Amino acid sequence: MAQRSRGDDPEAEIRTMQMRDVKVCLLGDSGVGKSSIVMRFVSNTYKPSLESTIGASFMNKSLVVDGMGYRFQIWDTAGQEKYRALAPMYYRGAAAAVIVYDTTREVTYRAVKSWVNELRSYGPPKIVIAIAGNKCDLEDLREVNRKDAEDYARSISAIFCETSAVTAINVEDLFMAVARQLPLEDFSDGDRRNGSTVNLRSSPEQRKKQCCSGGKNSPSSSSTSRPQSSRQS
Amino acid sequence: MGDTQFHFRIRQCPGRKPTVKAHNAYNRDCPITLQSESAYYYGFVYFRQTKDRTIRRGYFQKSVVLVTKLPFVALFSQLVSIIAPEYFDNGEPSLEAACHDIDQWPDPIPGDTLNLPIMGTVIQVRVPCRSDRLVGGVQAKSQERHTIPAHSVLPTLHEVDIYSAFHSILPHVQLLWELVLIGEPVVVMAASPSVTCNCVQALINMITPLKYCNDFRPYFTIHDSEFKEFTTRTQAPPPVILGVTNPFFAKTLQHWPHIIRIGEMGGLGTSPKPLNKLKKAASLKTLDSKPGVYTQYKSFLAKDKMILKRLMKGSQSKRPVEAQNAILRRHFLELTQSFMIPLERYMASLMPLQRNISPHKGAPLLRQFDPEEFLQTVEHSGPQLTSGIKGDWEALYRRFFRSPNFEGWYYQRQREVNQKLQVLHMEALSNSNLVEWIRDKEEVEIVDLILRIKEKLKFAINNHTVVQQESVMKLQKHLENIVSALPDDLQTVIKT
Numbered sequence: 001m002a003q004r005s006r007g008d009d010p011e012a013e014i015r016t017m018q019m020r021d022v023k024v025c026l027l028g029d030s031g032v033g034k035s036s037i038v039m040r041f042v043s044n045t046y047k048p049s050l051e052s053t054i055g056a057s058f059m060n061k062s063l064v065v066d067g068m069g070y071r072f073q074i075w076d077t078a079g080q081e082k083y084r085a086l087a088p089m090y091y092r093g094a095a096a097a098v099i100v101y102d103t104t105r106e107v108t109y110r111a112v113k114s115w116v117n118e119l120r121s122y123g124p125p126k127i128v129i130a131i132a133g134n135k136c137d138l139e140d141l142r143e144v145n146r147k148d149a150e151d152y153a154r155s156i157s158a159i160f161c162e163t164s165a166v167t168a169i170n171v172e173d174l175f176m177a178v179a180r181q182l183p184l185e186d187f188s189d190g191d192r193r194n195g196s197t198v199n200l201r202s203s204p205e206q207r208k209k210q211c212c213s214g215g216k217n218s219p220s221s222s223s224t225s226r227p228q229s230s231r232q233s
Numbered sequence: 234m235g236d237t238q239f240h241f242r243i244r245q246c247p248g249r250k251p252t253v254k255a256h257n258a259y260n261r262d263c264p265i266t267l268q269s270e271s272a273y274y275y276g277f278v279y280f281r282q283t284k285d286r287t288i289r290r291g292y293f294q295k296s297v298v299l300v301t302k303l304p305f306v307a308l309f310s311q312l313v314s315i316i317a318p319e320y321f322d323n324g325e326p327s328l329e330a331a332c333h334d335i336d337q338w339p340d341p342i343p344g345d346t347l348n349l350p351i352m353g354t355v356i357q358v359r360v361p362c363r364s365d366r367l368v369g370g371v372q373a374k375s376q377e378r379h380t381i382p383a384h385s386v387l388p389t390l391h392e393v394d395i396y397s398a399f400h401s402i403l404p405h406v407q408l409l410w411e412l413v414l415i416g417e418p419v420v421v422m423a424a425s426p427s428v429t430c431n432c433v434q435a436l437i438n439m440i441t442p443l444k445y446c447n448d449f450r451p452y453f454t455i456h457d458s459e460f461k462e463f464t465t466r467t468q469a470p471p472p473v474i475l476g477v478t479n480p481f482f483a484k485t486l487q488h489w490p491h492i493i494r495i496g497e498m499g500g501l502g503t504s505p506k507p508l509n510k511l512k513k514a515a516s517l518k519t520l521d522s523k524p525g526v527y528t529q530y531k532s533f534l535a536k537d538k539m540i541l542k543r544l545m546k547g548s549q550s551k552r553p554v555e556a557q558n559a560i561l562r563r564h565f566l567e568l569t570q571s572f573m574i575p576l577e578r579y580m581a582s583l584m585p586l587q588r589n590i591s592p593h594k595g596a597p598l599l600r601q602f603d604p605e606e607f608l609q610t611v612e613h614s615g616p617q618l619t620s621g622i623k624g625d626w627e628a629l630y631r632r633f634f635r636s637p638n639f640e641g642w643y644y645q646r647q648r649e650v651n652q653k654l655q656v657l658h659m660e661a662l663s664n665s666n667l668v669e670w671i672r673d674k675e676e677v678e679i680v681d682l683i684l685r686i687k688e689k690l691k692f693a694i695n696n697h698t699v700v701q702q703e704s705v706m707k708l709q710k711h712l713e714n715i716v717s718a719l720p721d722d723l724q725t726v727i728k729t
Contacts (some may be wrong), residue, residue, distance in 0.1 A: 055330020058350035085323040089353035
């Protein structure tokens, strides 16, 4: 967990703070656990047998990362083939896409690459891509090598992490990593809302090494202090 | 050819349940004009027609129709324009996806701002509430923080752009307002259903906050089941507003007293050619006739030239259509309110006085509406107090009294007031010391009281939303005490 900047009541903090809206879509084959990841993230619950999603489900979740408020508008798409053609509706205008595969089913990992290609060709130009290998709690059944996936993610500058919706491991971190990787320029949500106000992030923050490695932005070395001002805007 | 959007309105089969139960709470707090339809359905249509040689008839022709009882014209038009193109491209799964999204939508609670996810985007729209201030902006509610700046913010749930709808017939809008107010039969003819349905909806909108109580059909065709009923020449034209495109109607409805012919819209921003002259209805022979208003109706009120000048000026100075629409809307809102305020005031004077509400008499009732008595008040405190428009207001009221619009308004007010009186009476009853009161009373009187209390409790069940729970508890307590004070044999009779 990243440290919450300050304030002992995160709920109250979220209520008063300026929020950035982030449209995120989850993509990936049927049964890899997209809905379970979203459920874990949004309501911190897990159900062993979810019905398969129809079209896509929509959910909201607010999160404070490094003193900044983010409101995720999550489109959890259906993995079934018959809904495949609808995907552009959900990644259209999205700030980020989380591509999920199942670490215990090699075939779902292969689908990741075709999603990446599709996003690169037809998705928004600056879309942040995250790749999540779900079901990492089932180590015995593993079919996808972690290192391979990680290398691939790095090669395309995508965020990578292995998650488990069952144990909750890395689920919130995944979304925090997404938030950190969003381009700074469209920070204040369009523009007008705050006029001339500048979003001052709380002083440069000490960041712990995250399980989620952001492709280009987070060096693979140990903990680094990364002043926000060094980001290009 | 290409894509066309419009909406229609049809009667529900008789014998079906009149309202959806889930709409009851909504209907109670929403503006009267936005209540869900009890006997009609709206259909919002997105129609695509393109050449396609692979199809036997040479054309791809399909519509997506959204059927609803809620008159959210702006929202549902927007909605179907999102859903339909996806359906044409990707087939049924996109309809499943859309329905799945709509399933997750929150109830339309009046006063709330709703975030409505639909196919990868979120529509944000506010549901108006009966207590909204009509003139001036709507104050944002404290629940603001629940709202997310969505991908598309819809400025209105239900309003259409009346300025654009009336663009080519602006000089006659006030006359049209009178026709709608008094419930005259009107037919709108144009080449496209999107034009007719905008115009019909704009006509209905013009008398807001008053509800238009006659039938209206934004797009009426020869296939509608009321075709015979509406076009018969053996009776006077029915008091409905129809939008039609089929040239056949030019002949069939030739005898109608008021015909609006809308031509193709010129580019927005160009000043409309004022078609000042009204034309005799009989001169309308074909649908090729010139745009204009064909009627022999003589307005009761003098034309307000100020508003027309303002709009002309705005149009010359390229004022945005939204602003023009807002000006025109506001004008009609004020005009309708000027017309209604004297009626509201008179209605209030029919209320019985608070001191006449006695627990030992029946609930007082509202006095009967007396048109003549009302018209006497118009002389000194009529619409002239709030509107600069001159004319024969009294005669306009007389016509209005004969219209369903008046009837609808009157019954609504009567219901509200009588309910209020019942509540006050119930409170008076629950607050009086009934046990003390029955001490020296005959059994007959006591039984009478018991029946009255029972009746009140029944009323409380049917109107649980407006009745204070405390009064109900007190009454129940009273009832128990009174019954237990009766002789045993009578008690058993009462309890059965």
